[in-house]
Amino acid sequence: MRLKLLFVACLALLPQQSIAADGSYGYPIKGSYEATIIGTPANLIPDLPVKMHTRQLVLDVIPDRRKPPIFFYDKGLLCTFAYQKQKAPLVFLIAGAGASDRAPKLLTMMKALYQAGFHVITLPSPSHANFIISASQSRIPGDLTEDSADLYRAMEAAWKQVEGDIEVSTFNLAGYSLGASQAAFVAKLDEERKVFNFRKVLMINPPLSLYSSVTRIEEMLKQIPGGAKKQGIFFNKMFTKFSEFYRYGNFVAINDDFLYTIYKEGLFSHEETGGLIGLTFRINLAGLIFASDVMTNSGYVVPQNRVLRPTDSLFDYFLVSTHLSFYDYFNEYFYPHFQKLRPGLTREALIESESLRSIESYLSSSAKFGLMANQNDFILTTAELDYLRQLFGARAKIYPHGGHLGNLEYKDNLAYMVDFFKKEGVSHDEH
Known part of the structure; x- marks a missing residue:
């Protein structure tokens, strides 16, 4: 839990220029990425x-x-x-x-x-x-x-x-x-x-x-310096930034007020912020892929018929899963499954069915x-x-x-x- 909080706090080192007052609407964070990560001040x-x-x-x-x-x-x-x-x-x-x-x-x-x-x-x-x-x-x-x-x-x-x-x-x-x-x-x-x-x-x-929105989130990873392949290096860099700020800030708790305070320090660029959102999505996607793969015994990440025990290390599987993009999941796992269930189903038809336009x-x-x-x-x-x-x-x-x-x-x-x-x-x- 502590590492998760540190990661969330790391996401909060954002530029100050996006804060602004609005006479008709009092929510103070104007930047799209910044508002998404910080949320609402306490x-x-x-x-x-x-x-x-x-x-x-x-x-x-x-x-x-x-x-x-x-x-x-x-x-x-x-x-x-x-x-x-x-x-x-x-x-x-x-x-x-x-x-x-x-x-x-x-x-x-x-x-x-x-x-x-x-x-x-x-x-x-x-x-x-x-x-x-x-x-x-x-x-x-x-x-x-x-x-x-x-x-x-x-x-x-x-x-x-x-x-x-x-x-x-x-x-x-x-x-x-x-x-x-x-x-x-x-x-x-x-x-x-x-x-x-x-x-x-x-x-x-x-x-x-769904496809359009997730595609837009995946594209944010390209805003990480060096692209998605550099996500590990990028995360370490962001974590170091947070650690240094925390060391000198003398804060005792990671809460909304703390996040809002370090947000105003402006340590991250707008592009880096978008990359962090994309990276967070990729980590969440990894959990989905792993759980689904184990439950279906598909052999997508975990070898087929491999029975994982509570004492087994999952680190390697997590590492593999985090390097799978939404495109990988859709094209190699999701679409083939539904194509078998619905003969003749095209990729385009499946994408359209995952939209509010369909209803x-x-x-x-x-x-x-x-x-x-x-x-x-x-x-x-x-x-x-x-x-x-x-x-x-x-x-x-x-x-x-x-x-x-x-x-x-x-x-x-x-x-x-x-x-x-x-x-x-x-x-x-x-x-």
């Missing part, structure tokens, strides 16, 4: 409850799932459940790519909604190892249709476990980043299955096209949807943002800056999220 996050009625859910989503010895610790899909003592609406929250059910941003959303009187159940991303191991039917994440069906199954299991303990007035749904796109597909599936009849669905900073008519006609996005979110092109703005119309809230999720915990954003679910106007069964 003094701009609203006061949220410290004590709540919560418990962890451990779901047996796939009862006959066999788990390799290396994943001995995984006892089931983990979800966090926050509940009111009185009848209340329930909101399912889907984490962003690679995030757990207790990701910091997800917990902030949970606290804000709980404070406003909602029941909340948080779910990990289908690209998180726990979900791949315990809840993914294919064990190969990335397909919006399949992942959303897995999420729906997990939601049903979660609801079955808690329905005897709470009273629910309506069901609602939200997700951020990849989880936002998945929320849209989950809602569409619910139109057919009608288990929840979601009253409202909020999408926060979704990609329009455009549903999204444009359903009044239950809302969108929160940022003008300078680097996972979207200008044309893609314009498309989303036109698709959602008055149902969209576009902020002038905030990068990708950087302003999610900002007080105004959280207030808008809560207000979205509290507002009247869409009934249980309205499409």
Whole structure:
């Protein structure tokens, strides 16, 4: 955990020129990359409850799932459940790519909604190892249709476990980043299955096209001096910068205020910052690839039929996985899998299916949807943002800056999220 915190802090050594005040919107970090890494300064996050009625859910989503010895610790899909003592609406929250059910941003959303009187159940991303191991039917994440069906199954299991303990007035749904796109597909599936009849669905900073957005993130690695092949050297350089600053700064804790302080020192260039985001994505992708490969026994990273034990070193596998790009995963692992399942499937058709465009008519006609996005979110092109703005119309809230999720915990954003679910106007069964 300490190394993880050091890495996050290392990401925070960013240039000062991106800070600016905005008369109409108070989130202070104007730079897209910088906002993404720093997030929201602590003094701009609203006061949220410290004590709540919560418990962890451990779901047996796939009862006959066999788990390799290396994943001995995984006892089931983990979800966090926050509940009111009185009848209340329930909101399912889907984490962003690679995030757990207790990701910091997800917990902030949970606290804000709980404070406003909602029941909340948080779910990990289908690209998180726990979900791949315990809840993914294919064990190969990335397909919006399949992942959303897995999420729906997990939601049903979660609801079955808690329905005897709470009273629910309506069901609602939200997700951020990849989880936002998945929320849209989950809602569409619910139109057919009608288990929840979601009253409202909020999408926060979704990609329009998964392939396009991930491609843009991968391209950031090229901003590292020397390109992606120099990522190890680059990380060591950044870690040294952080270590020197920490040594002379006499700080005792790595928290939001600390990150914001070193952010203002301006030790990283804008290009280096983009490279760090790309490097972070690559590390998260490595975890996805490893978990999927072991669960499917595909032989992509770990030799086929090699049984890994809890005492085995995983360092070499991690090293190999971090050098696999998203293009490698898509072309060598993901696409071949779906091509076998869907004879005649072209690469282009698969890419298009992993896009909100594939359910455009549903999204444009359903009044239950809302969108929160940022003008300078680097996972979207200008044309893609314009498309989303036109698709959602008055149902969209576009902020002038905030990068990708950087302003999610900002007080105004959280207030808008809560207000979205509290507002009247869409009934249980309205499409």
